[in-house]
Amino acid sequence: MHAALVRELGWTPVGVDLSGGMLRHARGRLPVALADAVRLPVRDNSVPAVISVMVHTDMPAYPAVLREVARVLTPDGLFVHVGVHPCFCGGFAQSWTDKELRDEVGASHWPLPALLNAFGDAGLAVERFSEGGAPLPVVLAVAATTRPGTPRTPRR
Ligand SMILES: C[S@@+](CC[C@H](N)C(=O)[O-])C[C@H]1O[C@@H](n2cnc3c(N)ncnc32)[C@H](O)[C@@H]1O
Structure with missing residues (x-):
């Protein structure tokens, strides 16, 4: 959702989530990884x-x-x-x-x-x-x- 703003600020975003569904929603906008945020x-x-x-x-x-x-x-x-x-x-x-x-x-x-x-x-x-x-x-x-x-x- 905020990938474009993150890029505008000069960073290269990668999205992490436990949910494959959420990542499918996001992956047109940034590279994504399926992972638990505690690992x-x-x-x-x-x-x-x-x-x-x-x-x-x-x-x-x-x-x-x-x-x-x-x-x-x-x-x-x-x-x-x-x-x-x-x-x-x-x-x-x-x-x-x-x-x-x-x-x-x-x-x-x-x-x-x-x-x-x-x-x-x-x-x-x-x-x-x-x-x-x-x-x-x-x-x-x-x-x-x-x-x-x-x-x-x-x-x-
Ligand atoms: C309210 S949604 C927000 C999603 C996104 N960050 C956004 O702002 O649109 C919360 C997200 O946290 C993810 N989540 C919950 N526990 C997690 C964990 N342990 N590791 C990674 N993602 C987790 C859920 O799958 C869900 O997609």
């Missing part, structure tokens, strides 16, 4: 940037995905997360409990502290935040980097 088919320290777009609420293991992102990024790599805002999720907010929405559609809610702490625990240093949507900011974006010396093992 990316990519060498350590080899990718200059990773973007995660509207996926973390579909990923119960998102902290493990963030660790995988930190593994594949180059030491000065950039990570951009764009996802459902943990605080302002519109109509979702009222039914976001274990017994309602989450059970029905499998969505995972990441409270703001849990989401942001998971970046640091994965060795990603948060640089910028941005919100989008009106009248409520239903999207939260986070830009983070890896830096030489940033711990990449979970903190206790």
